[in-house]
Amino acid sequence: MLKWMKLKNFTAFPQARLEFSKHLNVIAGENGMGKTHLLKLPYAAMAMSAEEGRKRSGRPTKKVLETRLAEKLVNVFRPERLGRLALRRRGRSRCEVKLMFSESGTSFGFSFATPNRSEVSIDHHPTHWRRRAPVYLPTHELLTIYPGFVPLYDAHHVEFDETWRDTCLLLGAPALRGPRASDVASLLAPLECQLGGRVVLERNGRFYLALTNAGPMEMPLVAEGLRKVAMLARLISTGSLLDKDCLFWDEPESNLNPRLIREVARAVLAICKAGVQVFVATHSLFLLRELEILLEGEFEGVEQRYFGLCRGDEGVEISQADDVAGINPLVLLDEDLAQSERFVEEFIR
Numbered sequence: 001m002l003k004w005m006k007l008k009n010f011t012a013f014p015q016a017r018l019e020f021s022k023h024l025n026v027i028a029g030e031n032g033m034g035k036t037h038l039l040k041l042p043y044a045a046m047a048m049s050a051e052e053g054r055k056r057s058g059r060p061t062k063k064v065l066e067t068r069l070a071e072k073l074v075n076v077f078r079p080e081r082l083g084r085l086a087l088r089r090r091g092r093s094r095c096e097v098k099l100m101f102s103e104s105g106t107s108f109g110f111s112f113a114t115p116n117r118s119e120v121s122i123d124h125h126p127t128h129w130r131r132r133a134p135v136y137l138p139t140h141e142l143l144t145i146y147p148g149f150v151p152l153y154d155a156h157h158v159e160f161d162e163t164w165r166d167t168c169l170l171l172g173a174p175a176l177r178g179p180r181a182s183d184v185a186s187l188l189a190p191l192e193c194q195l196g197g198r199v200v201l202e203r204n205g206r207f208y209l210a211l212t213n214a215g216p217m218e219m220p221l222v223a224e225g226l227r228k229v230a231m232l233a234r235l236i237s238t239g240s241l242l243d244k245d246c247l248f249w250d251e252p253e254s255n256l257n258p259r260l261i262r263e264v265a266r267a268v269l270a271i272c273k274a275g276v277q278v279f280v281a282t283h284s285l286f287l288l289r290e291l292e293i294l295l296e297g298e299f300e301g302v303e304q305r306y307f308g309l310c311r312g313d314e315g316v317e318i319s320q321a322d323d324v325a326g327i328n329p330l331v332l333l334d335e336d337l338a339q340s341e342r343f344v345e346e347f348i349r
Helices: 035-055 062-077 149-155 162-171 179-195 224-237 258-273 285-296 331-347
Strands: 002-010 013-019 024-028 094-101 108-113 121-124 135-137 197-201 207-211 216-218 246-250 277-282 304-311 316-321
Touching: 002 035, 013 316, 024 035, 024 258, 024 285, 035 062, 035 094, 035 108, 035 135, 035 162, 035 246, 035 277, 062 108, 062 121, 062 162, 094 121, 135 162, 135 224, 149 162, 162 224, 179 197, 179 224, 179 258, 197 224, 207 224, 224 258, 258 277, 258 285, 277 285
Parallel strands: 024 277, 024 304, 135 246, 246 277
Antiparallel strands: 002 013, 002 094, 094 108, 108 121, 197 207, 207 216, 304 316
C-alpha cells in the first residue's frame, strides 16, 4: 500500500505531500491541472520495482534503480528527455520524489534535474523489490487495439505510453477457472448485466462480447463506453486486478452515460472492499456524488481520501481531506452550481 508521496518541482507541482487512504483515493480538478501525472508517477515507480523483482533474485542495486526508473518514467510519460518532467521555471530546476509504502524495505526516493536525459539519482535506497505490480487503466479503452499491440510496441518505436502495453499484457491473461472464479463472480455480475454478455478472448487474438441472447460481437462494434466497462470486467475475470495491490484509473467516467458511471462507481468501491488500493482521477461531479452516496450506504466503512487541484501563484496547489466538502475550492461543484443558476435565469424570464 502507498502511504504517502512527497513531491518537489515535479511537472506542475512546486511542492506537495499527499497522504493516501488504504482504500479509495480520488484526485479531482479541471483539465490541465496534472491529475494524470499524479497517477502515472507512483504507477511508474511501483511497476518498475515489480518488473525488476520478477527478473532478479537479489536486492535492488543503485545502478539498476537509477537506469530502470528513468527508463520507466520516460516510457510512461513520454517526454523528450527525463529532465522535462521537472517544474518549468527560469534557470535550473531539480525534481525530488519520495514514495512511502507500508511494506518494509520497499520505500524509496529519487531526484533529477532539468538537464538530465536518462538517469535519476537515488536519494533513499529500497532494500527489497515490490512483490506485486499495480494496474493502470488509461482514459482510452484497449480491447480494440489489443491484437498485435504488444509485439508491435516491443519491436518498434511507437508514440504510445507504456501503460498501454502493461495493461494489454494483463488483458491477455487467461480467464479464471475453478474455485477462484467464484471469488470474482459477485464483482462481475453487475458489469456483465450492463454489457449484456461476457468478454471473451478468442484464439484469433481478438476480443468479443459474447451476448447472452445472441452470438459473439466483435469488440470494435461495441459502443466505446461499454468497451471501457468490458475492459474492467476482463481484468476482474482473469484475476489480474484482484491479484494486484493498487489500481490507478484515469477518468473512468469518460464516454460513459450516467447509468454506466453508477455501475463503475459501485465496481470501484467493491474492488476497494476486496483489498485493492484504488486511485481515481476525475473531473466528473456525477461520479463524485455517486461515490458519496454509495459510501454512505452499502460501502460504509471503506476509507476515502480526496485531493483537489487548483492553480496557484507558483504552480498547481493540492488540498486534501477525508470528504469531498473538505477539498477547497471544488471547481467541479462551482461550475455545476453556476450552470444551474444560468439555467434558472434563462427559463424563468
